[in-house]
Amino acid sequence: MNAILLSLIQAVAVLLGITLLAAGLTFAERRLLGFWQDRLGPNRVGWQGTLQIVADMIKIFFKQDWTPPFADKIIFTAAPIIVLTTVVLAFAVIPLGPLAGIMPNLNIGLLFFLGMTSLSVYGVILAGWSSNSKFALLGGMRAAAQTISYEVFMGLAVVGVVMLTGSFNLETIVAAQTRVWFVIPQFFGFLPFLIAGIAEAHRLPFDLPEGENELGAGFHTEYSSMKFGMFFIAEYASIVLISSITVVLYFGGWHGPWLPPAVWFALKIGAFIAFFILLRAALPRPRYDQLMSYGWKLMLPLTIANLAITGALMLGGIE
């Protein structure tokens, strides 16, 4: 009974931590974007704008929660819930440190993560469909096509790591990286994985489902108040998720000299989150067909070549 209680407390702690981190990121992103784009960003509420999150939360809670009369009510409400739930659920298998995490020892941990990311696309598609408006529908369709395409080589990219460790267990994968991080032998697996991860999180330069200069706000055009807030938080939570899974798979998880494991893990994740934000600050948005052909014609062959070479080297007995 105690074990159940302990894991329950851990789960709640992780859940709260992610939500708070995601909320904090909404502020951090705007300040960093401002810094990189040579402007100020929100700096009025509280010291250096730190209370901006509180102001935003008050605003979003007190807005009218409006469901359009032409929308499909049930699915319209369910969509943001699906997105947020699947993102948060995927954190269950992430090892946060030695013996920390909700169930990092799951024997299909990596597959569980892939499954949750592939389910989260339902929320986006259903939001687009149930809104019953053209902009939202187009955004939802783009999300569906983009996610399916990029999921293919996301799955293929991680197979390299699985081949080297012989396990889907994320804790085993971290343990296998005590000497060399997998980013070195698997660099051409890491690159497609990170790119696919950015696409799964619908972040710029892959945020065509909500490309605001052509689709209004894309799949969440009709959403307001806290339903929109859930999409918003889910986006930041999935940035944290993709960052942490990249660190676990390719950057040795919590391993590192001198500092305690948790600090290393937080530092590495922080670096990736900053990288995500830098990408948004620096890159323009591609055209939709460019996005699709980039995925299928460049990334997919690259991952397959990576797999073949990794396999050949392993057969030849070279690590």
Place this chain on the structure above:
Amino acid sequence: MNLSGYDIVFYAAAAFALLTTAIAITRANPLYGLLNFVLSLLGMAVVFYTLGAPFAAALEVIVYAGAIMVLFLFVVMMLRLDRTAIARESGWLTRTIWIIPILAGAALGGELLYGLLRGTGPTHAHHIVSPQAVGLELFTSDIAAVELASMLLLAGLIGAYHLGRPARARD
């Protein structure tokens, strides 16, 4: 009967899968049918997991629920279903249309019941099948099935390529 935690999860997931499948086939709105089918697949994944096949469970979620059903959804979304389409659809679901499915289902159910009563049905022995075991099996003893499936996929790919080409190039 002594029910362990696993058994309770198994029966709950199985009941959930059955219920959502029943809902899926009786909906007039194809989108609701599809979504219920997705839920049923998720229920099946839990059933697989409790039976000691975690790899099959994960594939059920990633491949069926996460990829194939998304494609179905994609097509349904493009069809732009409105009230008239749904009304026409429910017009097709008359009473007589259920007769054959019910008879066929009753036959299958009878066989299942017979097997269960004889006690020869598979009991869920907790023997966990590892992903490695599945892979080895696939590429050694079941290689013919894998090759057949890949040939089928290749045919599909060529067909899709042909349909996708511009009309001028097709002639």
